[in-house]
Amino acid sequence: MKVISLLALAGSAAAFAPTAQQGRASTSVAAFEKEVGVTAPLGLWDPLKLIQDGNQEKFDALRERELKHGRVSMLAVVGYLTTAAGIRFPGAENIPDGLASWQALLDTRDGQNVLMQMLAFFAVAEIVNRDADWLDNKAEFVGDYRNGALDFGWDKLDEATKLRKRTIELNQGRAAMMGIWGLVTHEVMGNSILPGGYLPGH
Known part of the structure; x- marks a missing residue:
């Protein structure tokens, strides 16, 4: 836990480094300054120097992982807060919320079935x-998994x-x-941040 705290502290400190130090990035990295997600106040934030070589494929792979973790985390925060509010699926009224739910699901045959369904859904x-390479379409951007099938009005929007x-x-x-990390960390510490x-x- 101390190592994680030190890494987080080091990463936070890098965000406040003087502009002169941050300006030493190679010219190949400067191309990433125009990528989606480079926003104030941090701009292009790469404290671990993962994209210093200017490799676009590596950047795209990291961006895809960032999108996936972000999408999963949005669902996780909603699920965590929904169960904390007392809302349950029918038949799961006795399952506790928070991290205690995992053990409760493992302890019963019905709970194990739920976990197997979750695993199947994840797969x-x-x-x-x-992106479906075998289809005759190209993803518009990294993380675009519509595969020519879904639109919901996206194609009508301007750039x-x-x-x-x-x-x-x-x-x-x-x-x-950060939200799900904070919720789980506070639960483990025994400090509530909920109403x-x-x-x-x-």
């Missing part, structure tokens, strides 16, 4: 949510609106990653 989502919406999704995903001092799993 199918992982397979389906990727500026698309860029804004993609930036919003990235930033909301980043906030959700009324409620502490899930306790």
